[in-house]
Amino acid sequence: MPELPEVETITNALKKSLVSRKIINLEIFSPKMREPLTPLADADIVGRSIIDVRRRGRYTIIELDNLGAIIMHYGMSGVVRIEGSEIPKRKHEHLFFHLDDGKILKFECTRRFSLVKYCRLEQSGATPTELAFLGAEPLNDDFNGEYLYAKSRKTSGNVKNFIMNNEVVVGVGNIYVAESLFSAGVSPLRQAKSLSLSECDKIVESIKVILKKAIAAGGSTISDYRHVDGSEGKFARELQMYGRAGEKCVKCGAVIASCRIGGRSTFYCPKCQK
DNA sequence: AGAGATACCTGGGAGC
């Protein structure tokens, strides 16, 4: 599944291939996704040139020369490829953008949790209003302990849901939240508003370190993202907490606990994480 | 209001 590090890698690769290309046709094979793909057919896309490709959160923004943009979210099974037309269409490829160099930008999504949508920009380089709700970028300097501490004061939920909330910080999913909170020594069950400033500092630092490691490891996974199974990157082997219920904590040897928070599997060390 | 639960979707694995 594309996490933030992978979306970063994918977006950079798309930028190299797509900027200054013109979209000459659009094919929608099965419109049913998180939102229907059908509005794309009527949008001002065909005949437009691509002037920039950038990332915001887990979204890729493809900016066109008309102040329009195509935003893509990969859900949990979204894959993009740029290929020649000689490659047969795969079962779960739902959308093709034909380019003026003969290549095709193909969007595949097995579980149909992805989003591909046309939207308008107020100015070139802007973030679409559809994405204005997104919180801090985890690797930027404005994501810091003070920011997280201030946000946590107004939250009555638990730490895990707080960190996974895209309005707080983007791109930290179920796997990375488990690793980050373990590294920071904070229990996912704690009330967010009970966090101290120094604990917020630790959580922020852990998120940054882990995402950077994942970029280093995930980049190599994504370099061959033509293999449909990109879910098992190198980083999967480095996970110390996620999926390890019943195993021994690498720090203290205690048995790793699991429970469900928000319907999602949650893993933590009851001894190390307070 | 806001937090927790649920729906969305498919493939894969477990259990019978």
Add this chain to the structure above:
DNA sequence: TGCTCCCAGGTATCTC
């Protein structure tokens, strides 16, 4: 072996 059931994931939406 083949069937059914459950689980994974992010996000929108419903419910209490």
